[in-house]
Amino acid sequence: MKGRTILLDHLNDRQAAALMVDGRLEDFLIAGDAPAPGTIYRARAERPVKGQGGMFLTTPDGPAFLRQVKGLAPGERLLVQVTGYAEPGKAIPVTTKLLFKSRYAIVTPGAPGLNISRSIRDEDERDRLLEIAHTEMGDSPFGLILRSGCSGADAEEIAEDIAAMADLAAQVMEETSNEAALLSEGDSPHTLAWRDWVDPADVVTETGCFETHGVLDALDVAQGTAEPLPGGGRLYIEQTRALVAVDVNTGSDTSLAAGQKANFACAKALPRALRIRGLGGQITLDLAPMPKKDRRGFETSLRAAFRADSEETILAGWTPLGHFELQRKRGRVPLREVLK
CATH class of the missing domain: 3.30.230 (Ribosomal Protein S5; domain 2)
Incomplete structure (x- = not known):
């Protein structure tokens, strides 16, 4: 199916929205159990964390954490806004800069x-x-x-x-x-779809449209670890408690340029793969072997790909072992947490 289609439906009794572009799932939003980014509270300051320069706050939905606090004393009231999703067992991340x-x-x-x-x-x-x-x-x-x-x-x-x-x-x-x-x-996901997916598109709201338009099949792939790349390579994306590990595999390509081709394909495919899976935090790329002279081109390609992405991502750079690291905002609920 050619063109852009926005599908609004429910999955596992959760509101969800999908963006299909030329028959491929390009973006996916689903409601989580935690407060959604953008939620605004009047919170109460509780306990400073001097080593981190932050403050724990009390909100109606549980503890929150505010970074870079100055002049805030326990017991004070303040307005804060949720900036992303917290890891399980951690406080809600908030900011005082309301939007x-x-x-x-x-x-x-x-x-x-x-x-x-x-x-x-x-x-x-x-x-x-x-x-x-x-x-x-x-x-x-x-x-x-x-x-x-x-x-x-x-x-x-x-x-x-x-x-x-x-x-x-x-x-x-x-x-x-x-x-x-x-x-x-x-x-909510439906409101976010209306707010952020502004390019012209057909909008489908019938119950069951995820199944009839191929969204469920695409989500089955996203719930696995493997993400196919053009040219026969694959990404293997695995979420751990500490970080998200991405391994680039060249597949059946045994040519001298196989590593370079797979890595550049990874640069283009990675934002979409992370976005659909709702993954953020620390991300480490274990790239296929390629000459060091190609690293700058890889970084340029990766930077261009993330420039058009909806979530803020910092390209941290290369490690001594030749891995590439990123820091990505946790602006989505992880897919595996809501569809398990």
């Missing part, structure tokens, strides 16, 4: 100013969007970022989106309760 994010607009209470996505380069379009932003925000103390999806979008829809996020931000920021409380829930 109210929707399809077209991001309202930033702590960062005033009106900004437009740098990917929108047409000056006339930027002027149009800036006019909409000024009209809707007025003298608001909040900042605003207009996302790349605004390009060519209807002015009224953009204005409604800005107004909705500004109203939500005002409501949360004006909350005066002293008790730990849930103030705003993070987006």
Whole structure:
């Protein structure tokens, strides 16, 4: 099947969304048991961790951990937002930098100013969007970022989106309760699909559409360790408690350039493989043998692939043993935790 298709369904009684591009699963979102990223709490400071420069907090959904704390004393109340999923048994990761994010607009209470996505380069379009932003925000103390999806979008829809996020931000920021409380829930998979998958696509909402459109078959592959590569190679992706290990295998290719070809194929395929599996944290690549002179090209290819990915990933570099390491945000719930 050619083209882009967004499928909204449920899997194991959990809300889920799938993005198929030319018949291949390109992205997958599923609800987890932990609070979703974007959830906002009024939390209470409990115990500092001086060695890590952080503070444990109390929230209605359990303990949270705030990094890089300065001037915060136990017992104080503060607004925090969930930034990702915690590993089992660990505290919820949170930040004090709140973002109210929707399809077209991001309202930033702590960062005033009106900004437009740098990917929108047409000056006339930027002027149009800036006019909409000024009209809707007025003298608001909040900042605003207009996302790349605004390009060519209807002015009224953009204005409604800005107004909705500004109203939500005002409501949360004006909350005066002293008790730990849930103030705003993070987006569900269906809402995230509407918010982030903005390119034109057919949308299918019928129950059972995952089965009829090949999503379940693709998830069967994603639940295993092997990920096929073009040219006959494979990635073997295994999650441990400490890190995610990725082994690159050349398969049946025995040519002199087999390692180089498999490694460059890995660079292109890895963001999708990690995204669908919901994997993050420390990632170590055990690459196929290739000359050191090809390392720079591999890094360039890997950097380009992750630049278009939805989750923040830091390319840490090479180890003395020739492995390549990454640090990836835990912005997704691991697939094996919800489909086991």
